[in-house]
Amino acid sequence: xxxxxxxxxxxxxxxxxxxxxxxxxxxxxxxxxxxxxxxxxxxxxxxxxxxxxxxxxxxxxxxxxxxxxxxxxxxxxxxxxxxxxxxxxxxxxxxxxxxxxxxxxxxxxxxxxxxxxxxxxxxxxxxxxxxxxxxxxxxxxxxxxxxxxxxxxxxxxxxxxxxxxxxxxxxxxxxxxxxxxxxxxxxxxxxxxxxxxxxxxxxxxxxxxxxxxxxxxxxxxxxxxxxxxxxxxxxxxxxxxxxxxxxxxxxxxxxxxxxxxxx
Amino acid sequence: xxxxxxxxxxxxxxxxxxxxxxxxxxxxxxxxxxxxxxxxxxxxxxxxxxxxxxxxxxxxxxxxxxxxxxxxxxxxxxxxxxxxxxxxxxxxxxxxxxxxxxxxxxxxxxxxxxxxxxxxxxxxxxxxxxxxxxxxxxxxxxxxxxxxxxxxxxxxxxxxxxxxxxxxxxxxxxxxxxxxxxxxxxxxxxxxxxxxxxxxxxxxxxxxxxxxxxxxxxxxxxxxxxxxxxxxxxxx
Numbered sequence: 001x002x003x004x005x006x007x008x009x010x011x012x013x014x015x016x017x018x019x020x021x022x023x024x025x026x027x028x029x030x031x032x033x034x035x036x037x038x039x040x041x042x043x044x045x046x047x048x049x050x051x052x053x054x055x056x057x058x059x060x061x062x063x064x065x066x067x068x069x070x071x072x073x074x075x076x077x078x079x080x081x082x083x084x085x086x087x088x089x090x091x092x093x094x095x096x097x098x099x100x101x102x103x104x105x106x107x108x109x110x111x112x113x114x115x116x117x118x119x120x121x122x123x124x125x126x127x128x129x130x131x132x133x134x135x136x137x138x139x140x141x142x143x144x145x146x147x148x149x150x151x152x153x154x155x156x157x158x159x160x161x162x163x164x165x166x167x168x169x170x171x172x173x174x175x176x177x178x179x180x181x182x183x184x185x186x187x188x189x190x191x192x193x194x195x196x197x198x199x200x201x202x203x204x205x206x207x208x209x210x211x212x213x214x215x216x217x218x219x220x221x222x223x224x225x226x227x228x229x230x231x232x233x234x235x236x237x238x239x240x241x242x243x244x245x246x247x248x249x250x251x252x253x254x255x256x257x258x259x260x261x262x263x
Numbered sequence: 264x265x266x267x268x269x270x271x272x273x274x275x276x277x278x279x280x281x282x283x284x285x286x287x288x289x290x291x292x293x294x295x296x297x298x299x300x301x302x303x304x305x306x307x308x309x310x311x312x313x314x315x316x317x318x319x320x321x322x323x324x325x326x327x328x329x330x331x332x333x334x335x336x337x338x339x340x341x342x343x344x345x346x347x348x349x350x351x352x353x354x355x356x357x358x359x360x361x362x363x364x365x366x367x368x369x370x371x372x373x374x375x376x377x378x379x380x381x382x383x384x385x386x387x388x389x390x391x392x393x394x395x396x397x398x399x400x401x402x403x404x405x406x407x408x409x410x411x412x413x414x415x416x417x418x419x420x421x422x423x424x425x426x427x428x429x430x431x432x433x434x435x436x437x438x439x440x441x442x443x444x445x446x447x448x449x450x451x452x453x454x455x456x457x458x459x460x461x462x463x464x465x466x467x468x469x470x471x472x473x474x475x476x477x478x479x480x481x482x483x484x485x486x487x488x489x490x491x492x493x494x495x496x497x498x499x
Contacts, residue, residue, distance in 0.1 A: 006363045010348060018350060075346045078403075081311055082363055083336035262274070263313040 007092025028108020065145025270319035297463035349389035
């Protein structure tokens with residue numbers, strides 16, 4: 001564990017020096033700051049930020065995660081010539097990309113809310129749930145990026161797969177879900193809908209935030225179903241634990257590949 | 264010190280190593296030679312545990328290398344082409360590796376001076392020239408005074424000064440009983456300092472012995488000729 005932290009430390013500082021992470025932070029600062037300044041209502045700002053977060057974070061985590069994976073691939077060789085175990089190197093590398101990305105989102109989004117809060121009323125749990133959802137989505141998609149990278153030596157192929165995953169989970173999945181709802185509208189499909197939402201990390205994080213807003217019913221079918229059938233507390237608990245599974249599972253698969261890999 | 268026993272490795276359809284048996288002893292410089300793609304680098308990487316053999320076993324200091332990162336504490340490795348985290352500076356890299364191993368090296372200062380890296384310590388690795396990066400890599404290999412040194416094409420890209428310093432260092436280490444394993448394509452250079460040659464051809468060691476034995480076997484005086492002769496398969 002100690003070794004993993006040390007591996008992470010270098011990745012962390014190396015990445016903090018790259019301008020991408022800086023651009024990423026400023027992006028969130030500008031967007032969130034803008035939404036709060038010109039939007040007025042903080043809950044409205046949370047919603048707008050949420051929609052953006054659910055589109056941008058998966059894409060950036062996948063792309064930066066992949067390019068960082070390829071960028072460090074050769075260097076991993078040097079680390080592995082040192083007396084450090086492979087799982088430690090793997091975990092350290094993952095944390096080395098996932099944590100700076102998470103941090104830049106948390107600062108970029110959290111800071112404007114904190115400043116705004118100094119002079120205005122805000123709904124702390126709502127903002128908190130937005131930050132939590134963003135953080136988890138970030139961890140999920142960085143994990144997916146590592147897995148995709150490890151499974152594909154070819155960079156272009158990996159990029160195409162990553163884009164496919166992003167399009168699939170952000171857009172296609174919702175479209176299919178809609179189709180399913182329309183087709184099956186005369187049947188009691190609520191429970192299967194819940195199950196289907198659990199399969200998509202983006203839906204899951206959306207639910208985490210929407211359930212805090214007490215307007216879940218107004219914002220999409222799955223939100224309503226969740227609130228009605230499971231209740232807010234259980235709904236949040238269930239979404240959060242499914243998100244954790246979404247982080248752990250790709251990581252375990254990637255680790256398995258990493259342990260058997262030749263460098 | 265290093266024992267390789269019936270090691271096999273396939274990459275897809277390519278048989279890179281087909282049952283390699285070899286021992287590397289302390290106090291000797293052993294060169295692994297062979298044509299391109301004969302498996303030299305793969306063999307080195309098997310010893311390091313970077314490549315996992317399909318069959319056979321590698322032991323360093325009596326301990327199996329497989330899933331045993333501790334054996335790497337005994338090996339200093341200088342790869343053919345070193346890859347570094349590009350935004351890091353040599354100074355930070357040296358500190359970080361020491362931090363990673365939880366071990367302070369008393370040699371850092373002297374090695375930096377020896378390879379004349381002082382002016383580059385504060386520059387990001389990405390702006391350093393190929394030769395300078397090789398020197399950084401050399402410092403890393405010697406840093407923890409390991410009993411085994413593995414140098415993959417060590418002098419390629421080094422200027423004459425750095426290259427001769429590296430060789431001097433190797434002689435010193437040999438005198439101190441270190442096991443030194445290297446590959447090189449520069450035969451005249453190998454002639455200068457190799458005690459033993461292991462000739463790798465199509466994934467097998469087809470000949471091992473001292474330089475004199477190579478000469479006797481092939482009837483050629485120059486190592487380059489002798490090796491070329493062996494590659495042609497004439498004397499095997």
